[in-house]
Amino acid sequence: MKNLSKRDLTLVGLMLFSLFFGAGNLIFPPFLGQSSGEKTWLVLGAFFITAVGFPVLGVIAVAKSNGLTNLTKRVNPIFATIFTVLVYLSIGPCLGIPRAGSLPFEMAVAPYLPDSVSNVLALLLYTLVFFAVSYWLSLSPNKLVDRMGKVLTPALLVLILVMVAGSFIKPLGNYGAAIGEYGTSPFFKGFLEGYLTMDTIAALNFGIVISLAIRSKGISDEKAVVSASIKAGLIAGVLLAVIYALLAHLGAASGGRFGITENGAQTLTNATTYIFGKPGAILLALIFTLACLTTCVGLITSCSEYFSTLTNKISYKNWVRLLTVSSMLLANMGLTKILSVSVPVLNAIYPIAIMLIVLAMFDFIFKGSTIIYGLTILFTGVVSVADALGQVGIKLSFIAELISKLPLANEGLAWVVPAIIGMVLGICIKFGKENLSDRKILTNN
Structure with missing residues (x-):
């Protein structure tokens, strides 16, 4: 059995890190740091669970299940299709890719444009170039390891380290005081902030990209592919945790000196301008663009690979073209509109993604039991979807009132207890039926 060399494994791990690390990953930790102040490390510890732990486990879950489709089919074939398509659409052309295209412009380019330059025209030109490069890189997924692992990711890491070293x-200065929920409910706030990175959902998508990358290095044995995927996930996870810690420190120190800003991009702008002067703006623009570019390429690639399996009429390259153009058009809607839609959608599907990963980690016990998977996801989904609908003004009074009385509802985690109840109920039914069946066999004998 041929295994991936240490060099190639490192490159795949670097590539996976770059797929995860988009602009959202760049701006959330500094904002978390400035808002948490002296409680930064407590908040960050909870943030690691949903922003590092579950994404790494997601890669492992998809690898062990031989694809997201196989994992979701354990719940129900219809659910598998609907949820998988929804995941790829939300993390891809409907939310994730347009956000990756518009965020670096809004945060690192627009603030420095002269008043005479139209923001609308500038955004159009920027996204044309950005998505043209993304399109070119996405056309050859088998070359992503070399292009991203050897060039783009090291360049991104160097730029971030230069900023932090400065x-x-x-x-x-010193850390400031924690504000709002960062002070009153630091653990739960940090846990929920990890949702915004989208990485747990992205991990379910990137599994197919990592598998292709490993196979492109001549690894064909399924066990070797799974093993390499797990190791690459761990490499990416360690890098994410280190970078998040450094950025959170930068944000906490910046908050102590400049006070609270509206978002993490402004926090980084204040910090880099203070440290490097005007060249800091160029450094920040490069970091934002590279971070978003690598994530965008990963999302276009994974979505195109998946959608090309649904129909023979549209090839992988045509899906790349379709997703690139549609995402560029949506990116020109502006970041604010994109983000206003993304939060409720994430709150609806993130808990389901988390529980799918948990179930996959214990599948050596559950053995793909439809009753366990089905009841767990049903109980989780009812609460998370109803909660998300309430956030956009669609409230079912009876369900909303019931959800508000659930444990952890005030912390935004009303789905946790129903998820556990669904899992326990499924386990009881599964093993109850097995015991009954064994007794009948013994009786007949």
């Missing part, structure tokens, strides 16, 4: 050479 904060130690020219210190920003």
Whole structure:
């Protein structure tokens, strides 16, 4: 059995890190840091669970299940199709890819444009170039390891380390005080903030990209592919945790000096301008663009690979073209509109994704039991979807009132207890039926 070399494994791990690490991953930790102040490390520890732990487990779950489709089919074939399509659409052309295209412009380019330049025209030109490069990189998924692992990811890491190193050479100041829920409910706030990275959902998508990347290196044995996927996930997870910790520190120190800003991009702008002066704006623009570009390429690739399996009429390359063009058009709607839609959608499907990963991790016990998977996801989904609908103004009074009385509802985690109840109920039914069947066999004998 041929295994991936250490060098190639490192490159795949770097590639996976770059797929995960988009602009959202860049701006959320600094904002978390400035808002948490002296409680930064407690909040960050909870943030790691949903922003690092579950994404890594997601890669492992998909690898062990031989694809997201196989994993979701354990619930129900109809659910498998609907949920998988919804995941790929939300993390891809409807939310994730347009956000990756518009965010670097809004945060690192628009603030420095002269008043005489139209933001609308500038955004159009920026996204044309951005998505043209994304399109070119996505056309050859088998070359992603070399292009991203050897070039784009190291460049991104170097730029981030330069920014953070500057904060130690020219210190920003002491941490400030925690504000709002960051002070009153630091653990739960950090846990929920991890949703915004989208990485647990993205992990379900990127499994197919990682598998292709590993196979492109001549690895064909299924066990070797799974093993390499797990190791690549761990490499990416460690890198994510380290970078998040550094960025959170930068945000906490920046908050102590400049106070609270509206978002993490402004936090980074304040910090880099203070440390590097005007060149800091260029550094930040490069970091944002590279972070978004690598994530965008990963999303276009994974979505195109999946949708090309649904129909023979549209090839992989045509899906790349379709997703690139549609995402570019949506990116020109502006970041604010994109983000206003993304939060409720994430709150609806993130808990389901988390529980699918949990179930997959214990599948050596559950053995793909439809009753366990089905009841767990049913109980989780009813609460998470109803909760998300309430956030956009669609409230079913009876269900809303019931959800509000559930444990952890005030912390935004009303789905947790129903999920556990569904899992326990499924386990009881499964093993109850097995015991009954065994007794009948013994009786007949």
